[in-house]
Amino acid sequence: MTDGREDLFAPASLAAARTGARLRTLAWQVAVGAAVLLAWQALATAHVIDPFFVSRPSAIAVRMWQWAVTGRIWPDLFVTLEEAFLAFVIGAALGVASGFALARLPRVSGVLSPYIRILNALPRVVLAPIFLLWFGLGIWSKVALGVTLVFFVVFFNTYQGVRDVDPVLVDNARMLGASEADLIRHVFGPSALTWIFSSLHTSIGFAIVGAVVGEYLGASRGIGYVISQAQGTFDTTGVFAGMAVLSLVVVIVGEGVARLEAWLLRWKG
Amino acid sequence: MDARDRPSGAFAPPPAADRPAIRVRGVSRRFVTPAGGDYRALQDVSFDVPRRAFVSIVGPTGCGKSTLLNLLAGLLTPTAGTIEIDGAPLAGLNRRATYMFQQDALLPWKSVLDNVALGLLFAGRPRAEARHAARAWLERIGLAAFGDRYPAQLSGGMRKRAAMAQNWVLERDILLMDEPFSALDVHTRQAMESELLALWTGSARTVVFVTHDLDEAISLADEVLVISAGPASRVVQRHVVPLARPRDLLDLRNHPAFNDLYATIWADLRREVARSRERDRRHGAGGAHD
Numbered sequence: 001m002t003d004g005r006e007d008l009f010a011p012a013s014l015a016a017a018r019t020g021a022r023l024r025t026l027a028w029q030v031a032v033g034a035a036v037l038l039a040w041q042a043l044a045t046a047h048v049i050d051p052f053f054v055s056r057p058s059a060i061a062v063r064m065w066q067w068a069v070t071g072r073i074w075p076d077l078f079v080t081l082e083e084a085f086l087a088f089v090i091g092a093a094l095g096v097a098s099g100f101a102l103a104r105l106p107r108v109s110g111v112l113s114p115y116i117r118i119l120n121a122l123p124r125v126v127l128a129p130i131f132l133l134w135f136g137l138g139i140w141s142k143v144a145l146g147v148t149l150v151f152f153v154v155f156f157n158t159y160q161g162v163r164d165v166d167p168v169l170v171d172n173a174r175m176l177g178a179s180e181a182d183l184i185r186h187v188f189g190p191s192a193l194t195w196i197f198s199s200l201h202t203s204i205g206f207a208i209v210g211a212v213v214g215e216y217l218g219a220s221r222g223i224g225y226v227i228s229q230a231q232g233t234f235d236t237t238g239v240f241a242g243m244a245v246l247s248l249v250v251v252i253v254g255e256g257v258a259r260l261e262a263w264l265l266r267w268k269g
Numbered sequence: 270m271d272a273r274d275r276p277s278g279a280f281a282p283p284p285a286a287d288r289p290a291i292r293v294r295g296v297s298r299r300f301v302t303p304a305g306g307d308y309r310a311l312q313d314v315s316f317d318v319p320r321r322a323f324v325s326i327v328g329p330t331g332c333g334k335s336t337l338l339n340l341l342a343g344l345l346t347p348t349a350g351t352i353e354i355d356g357a358p359l360a361g362l363n364r365r366a367t368y369m370f371q372q373d374a375l376l377p378w379k380s381v382l383d384n385v386a387l388g389l390l391f392a393g394r395p396r397a398e399a400r401h402a403a404r405a406w407l408e409r410i411g412l413a414a415f416g417d418r419y420p421a422q423l424s425g426g427m428r429k430r431a432a433m434a435q436n437w438v439l440e441r442d443i444l445l446m447d448e449p450f451s452a453l454d455v456h457t458r459q460a461m462e463s464e465l466l467a468l469w470t471g472s473a474r475t476v477v478f479v480t481h482d483l484d485e486a487i488s489l490a491d492e493v494l495v496i497s498a499g500p501a502s503r504v505v506q507r508h509v510v511p512l513a514r515p516r517d518l519l520d521l522r523n524h525p526a527f528n529d530l531y532a533t534i535w536a537d538l539r540r541e542v543a544r545s546r547e548r549d550r551r552h553g554a555g556g557a558h559d
Binding site: 166168169171172173174176177178179187190191193265266267 | 374
């Protein structure tokens, strides 16, 4: 927003210089990516590195293309995204609610803080077998795993965001007549939002990690399942194609979040 | 309201015109220091602020001026003594007063218009009505074209003006101001002082204005209270400012009465400033409490 306004008033030459710099960066980015892929392709084709273990970019691209046009990948992708989405929504909702509650109730947070630390110290992946046992092979064991990952990230950031508010803003709002609910809605909430957003990029990744790891350990659908199946048949092309699909999805979702963030935090400009 | 048609009962305190807007009696305030010690910020402070008066409070840094203002606002409670607002003991936040802070206190994530409308929304007024009133105030203080900007996009002087509008739009009787213009450059500051006087003149509001700038204190006020150096600050002197209103702030410094009063108060203040320096020397930089 601010950038756009500055561009309007910037001299044409300056705007042109900026566009030029951007294009140069883009050209370099493309060049680096192309170089890595070409090197990989060449080395694998020449059998300098064994394509059995690392596959080939061309084969991976063909596989992804086949998955897309035959529709083979969509149901699995949908399941993984569904699990990640549920994990994210539930984990973030619980995290935001507990973060606010504990930040505004210092006595409760004093009592609970060692337990929260203990739970957070637990490597979450070890919970996967337990969740499989509790929630079965369907989507909910994956959602549960994702929730345990997302929750703590969002919780700590919300807590910090609420505690981080400038006390003068709070005093001023109170003098203007704000109730506790008003404070949360107009002061603590927006302030915490900055922190929550910076954690969203991480927590969306975690939601997908939860889903994929859960699928990998025991499922009948999902990208994690596809990768684990491919691995079971020594199909490295399938493994790499699955990984590429996941990366692509995370990048696209992250881009969406960045745009939402830029809009919601436009006051910072 | 006429005294005759006033309902007898607890609805409204009797509107005695001579009752002070603020009455402070024997107020003390202690703090526990981070080291676990006991710090007496204010000791046995008593004064009245007459209704519709403009009272300045001056004192050296660390004399508890801000503590005093926080007590009047109800953000702090006195350790001893009583504060009465319009005859009623102050309990909890002072709902008759607004408070303009030294630091910027506009919410950075709300537009200027929404910031000004904020208090009205808290009071339960409908959004459209609150925004309408806020817009009228932005017009009045010359920020009409900036209503949709965010505070970060305004200059320091504009932010102060927006903060003034945020307070004045609530139409409360008492305005507490804690060195509101101290961060501004000299010219902006003078413009803001003139603007404040113009708003206050004929508004029937009571202003308590804390500053460390004696010049500012005298130019604006009807009365100047001098607070002693901490710890255990108290009111050492109160001076009536014998300058007619309306005042031309640019011209005021040439007035003999202004200079006489400045010399008199400075004689008090200088002693306190010297004491405060002496204290800081003895206790190091950690001694300052404001």
